[in-house]
Amino acid sequence: MKGLSAAVVGIAVLLAAPGLAAARGGSGGDDTGDGYEVGVEVVLTGDGAPGDGGSYTISLPPVCWWERLDGRMLSDGSSVDAGDPEAVLKWYEEAYAAINGSFAFAREMFPDRSVFEDAIAREAAGTDLTWYQVRAGDAGSVDDMAVCAPEVKNLGGQYGEIPVIYWPWVDGDPPAPAVDPETLAIEAREVMVIDEPEVERNPRLAGALDGATFVNVNTWFWVVDPEMVGGDGGTRTIRADVVGADVWAEVTATTDGLSIASPNGSRRCDPELAQQAWSPGSADTDGCTVAFSRASVAYPGGYPVTAATEWTATWEGQEQDGTTVGGDLDPLRRESTVNVPVAEAQTIVERVG
Structure with missing residues (x-):
């Protein structure tokens, strides 16, 4: 299963646009030298919270997050606009067909075709949608990506569970990055107010x-x-x-x-x-x-x-x-x-x- 997981992640990276620190729907991220981090909005409470508590944005390494599906190329050399559901459907059809042979199981990273068609219909009805992809860092695992995935397909046998890593969200409003609660706890400990x-x-x-x-x-x-x-x-x-x-x-x-x-x-x-x-x-x-x-x-x-x-x-x-x-x-x-x-x-x- 370890080899299979690595293969799934490798295929996901090949299908991704270059640049790990691409914009996350406007909220951004930074390569700090120790790894990718994102700004996460948290509410701090308790008698050890700074000030009177409230909302803060802190920088944390996420388990996984969503990036716009920009930068993908079609066979005619044109670039896919993540905000154009019809163009994304065309890219899906080409990418899906290209995953074959012993790696055909990785097709399960895509949602059903009906999700692409529904996105086209919703866009036509006035909902401004953008396609995003789950990312989990250069060393991310299938399990990491599954934390953010809207759906996980259980193939059974040697294949196990495969996360769906592509999904349309309202433009600029993908789900918040998923963070490890222990990492969050460490950050909270760092800002805890205990006077000398x-x-x-x-x-x-x-x-x-x-x-x-x-x-x-x-x-x-x-x-x-x-x-x-x-x-x-x-x-x-x-x-x-x-x-x-x-x-x-x-x-x-x-x-x-x-x-x-x-x-x-x-x-x-x-x-x-x-x-x-x-x-x-x-x-x-x-x-x-x-x-x-x-x-x-x-x-x-x-x-x-x-x-x-x-x-x-x-x-x-x-x-x-x-x-x-x-x-x-x-x-x-x-x-x-x-x-x-x-x-x-x-x-x-x-x-x-």
Whole structure:
């Protein structure tokens, strides 16, 4: 079957006009160097969506897409206009007859002749139609083309399933490119909004020891925005729905909390603890506290303290045919660094505030 699939793809390429990155009914595509990509309109939602969510166009490598059937030649040397159903019918008749012998099965890539005749009738009745072809990249497979195909013919036996890759659509409005939901999830992960953890702390002295805390005093750290640690549940989500298709992907990022790291004193706190701001009378066990055991005399600006969140990422989604899929993605990390002066205390210290 692998050899047969390659033969079908090869015949499809031979029947195609040159130029993989031809225009897709006006929406276009780009050869990025890593492969063909198309602009896909998606709607982003969730608390991790940029801005207030909404519609965005993102560039993705498609599984398959539709290109105008321009550039085909008739035996008399004339070029076929994809917007002329009668000319396309003539090209079909010549191309169909040319596929014979051991490759005759590839005739099934064409729809029935009645589809060509119906296109002529619809065009005459006032519907502006254009013929398109499914493309799946230079390395595309029969299975890839089948994702976009309006019909798949099951020939059985050694031939298996053959996708119909030619079809008339309203001019300029072919179906949206089919994208892999995992690829969509990866893109959604890339644009997911998770802010760097900005922290406040106490003690934070004024005067000559501006901003300082003290040796062996529990210093509280907390995030200024609960969403920096995903709220109490420690999660952020973003969902991408492809406009005009049933493909979607949702990414969930989960953190186990806030880590505070310095050359002298570190701590990891769960999301709930990381949100607790110090207030008079608070017990140190109620907050994310770090005790520095030495003064920061070797660090003129104070100890560099890094506040960081690590996020695991999982995704779930739906393919074009309704199949549900999902898995794991690369983790995310957000961090920020502040300088914390640590001074020796010779007297009893009272909290600030």
